[in-house]
Amino acid sequence: MTPIRIETFTNEFVGFVRVTDQDGHQGWGQISTYHSDITCQILHRQVAPWVLGQDTSDLDDLLDLVAEREHKFPGSYLRRAMAGFDTALWDLRGKRAGKPVAELLGGSAGTIRAYASSMKRDITPEDEAARMQQLAGDKGFTAFKVRAGAEVGRGQDEWPGRTEEIIPTMRKALPEADLLIDANSCYAPERAIEVGHMLQDHGFGHYEEPCPYWELEQTKQVSDALDIDVTGGEQDCDLPTWRRMIDMRAVDIVQPDILYLGGIARTLRVCRMAEAAGLPVTPHCANLSLVTLFTMHLLRATPNAGKYLEFSIEGADYYPWQEGLFVEDPYGIEDGQARVTDRPGWGVEINPEWLARSHYQCSEQR
Numbered sequence: 001m002t003p004i005r006i007e008t009f010t011n012e013f014v015g016f017v018r019v020t021d022q023d024g025h026q027g028w029g030q031i032s033t034y035h036s037d038i039t040c041q042i043l044h045r046q047v048a049p050w051v052l053g054q055d056t057s058d059l060d061d062l063l064d065l066v067a068e069r070e071h072k073f074p075g076s077y078l079r080r081a082m083a084g085f086d087t088a089l090w091d092l093r094g095k096r097a098g099k100p101v102a103e104l105l106g107g108s109a110g111t112i113r114a115y116a117s118s119m120k121r122d123i124t125p126e127d128e129a130a131r132m133q134q135l136a137g138d139k140g141f142t143a144f145k146v147r148a149g150a151e152v153g154r155g156q157d158e159w160p161g162r163t164e165e166i167i168p169t170m171r172k173a174l175p176e177a178d179l180l181i182d183a184n185s186c187y188a189p190e191r192a193i194e195v196g197h198m199l200q201d202h203g204f205g206h207y208e209e210p211c212p213y214w215e216l217e218q219t220k221q222v223s224d225a226l227d228i229d230v231t232g233g234e235q236d237c238d239l240p241t242w243r244r245m246i247d248m249r250a251v252d253i254v255q256p257d258i259l260y261l262g263g264i265a266r267t268l269r270v271c272r273m274a275e276a277a278g279l280p281v282t283p284h285c286a287n288l289s290l291v292t293l294f295t296m297h298l299l300r301a302t303p304n305a306g307k308y309l310e311f312s313i314e315g316a317d318y319y320p321w322q323e324g325l326f327v328e329d330p331y332g333i334e335d336g337q338a339r340v341t342d343r344p345g346w347g348v349e350i351n352p353e354w355l356a357r358s359h360y361q362c363s364e365q366r
Contacts, residue, residue, distance in 0.1 A: 001056050001093070004365040006048045006085065008040040009350075009358040013321035014289050015040045016350050016358075017084035019092055027092025028350055030290040031084035032259035033321075040361060043081035046070050048363035056089055059265045079237040079262035086263025087294055087346075094345035100297065102340050105268070107301025111337040114311035115143035115180060119286060119318055121150065121158040125166035129173035135313060136174065140335040143178035143308055145206070146170055148195060149186030152212070156186075163195060171202040178307070180206035185213050189221040196226040206231055206282075208255070216241075220250040229253050233270075234284035237261050242270050246277050253306055257284040258294045267298065275304040282306030287314075288322050293330050293348060296340050309338055324354050 005020040008031075015036035017029045031039045050066045063082055070078055094101045100109050116135045118128060132144045148163045150156050157163050170179055181204055187195065192210035199207055209232045211218035223230035231253040236242055237260050245251065254274045258267045271281050281304055285295040292311065299305045311333065316323055327349040331338065341347045 001089075001096070002054065003052055003056065003085075003089070006043065006052065006088075006363045008043060008084070008361050009355045010036045010040045010361075011321070011358055012037050014325070015084065016290075016355070017043065017088045019085065019088040021092060025092055025096050027088045027090070027095060027345060028348075029084050029087030029089070029091060029263075030259065030294075032080035032257075033287055033289055033291070037359065039077055039080045039084070040359075042077050043084050044361055044363045046073065046078060047081050047085055051085055052363060053365040059086065059089065060269065063262060063265060074238065076235075076237050076260060079266075080259060082266075083259045083261070083263040086265055087258070087290070090264050091345035098344050100340060100342055100347055101264070101294075101345060102297040102300040105264075105297065105301035107297075109340045109342040110300060111339050112296055112299050112309045113143070113307065114141065114333060114336060114338045115145055115178065115308040116141040116313045117145045117180075117286065117310045118147060119312060119314045121147045121162075125162065125169040128166065129169050131313070132170070132177075133173055136177070139333045140337075141333070142176075142336050143180065144170070144174060145180035145182060145208075145310070148181045148183045151184040151186070153184075153186040155188060155191055164198070167198050167202050167204070171204075178206075179204045180208065182208040183210045185209050185211065187211055189218050189225075192218075192222045193225045196222060196228055196230075200226065200228050205229060206253070208232060209234070216245055216248065216250040220248055223250065223252055231255050231282065235260065239266065239269060242273060246273050246279060249277075251279075253280050253282050255282055255284045257286075257291070258298065259291050260284075264294065264298065271298075271302050271304065278304075280304050280306040282308060283310065285310050285312075287312050287319055288331050289325060290346065290348070292338075293346055296338055297346065300340050311338060324351055327351055 002022045007018040015031045229252040285292040
């Protein structure tokens, strides 16, 4: 299969990618959200020249070639752009084969247990617990994630005492639920361990990114000191960093983000590293663009998949740009479960009206 055309449709917040092969077959993917218009420029300028007209049968090697040719740009933007090409290619492969991507990856269509993931810190613990109780009743969720500290907060809380309040409030409101929490790189090790003991005392089972994510030694200090699963990795897009994180056992659960990391193929490499080390994979997917659908297919095919799919509960008040992306919503939740269908590829259609409003750009094989 040889790509001859890469098209992007973008606004500031989200960008979709369409790849066409030599036989006219097409597939849809997505670059990572946020500053997506910038990432699309990088896709056309720094990814397309190396992949158009090339054989894609060894996708790992082709993506490594892109990284090598663009070796002066080792950071996140290039990987986010690579992800758009990769995910469109997997959709194209699925459509050509008449199979969902999950099946191409060795899995199958079916259900996945989801946890209700809050993105908000500007919400009181009482209001957060109340909306989680509502979701338990309405959607059947049995696992819930809330936020601790301030995002990259240098040890500060969103407001004084919020973390100490939300931990017992959530357990009182949901006495039988699985509870998770995300500190978003807030704490130095001493405070992270202190918060971790509070979490253990209230039966939380997942403690995400307690220390600055780039400080792996700090995270390992926390994971070594606690019984609760310490998790992380969503921000990391460098495969050698992933090897080091896993080899040193900095975390108990790895959390790659498919679109931050560079696509499905590169995420599979991290999953295999984790499997060899006996670590589960619970990917990061914090909005209802295509990233959650990609993650659903991946989890249906990952032998060392963790217990849950992250499922954002935020709507138009938090993510207004999520509205109207798809012809049919792929994100129904029944009895706390999301479902991968047996439709070919990703099994979703991008809304033509959204595409018509977007900024369009095209790169073709010369």
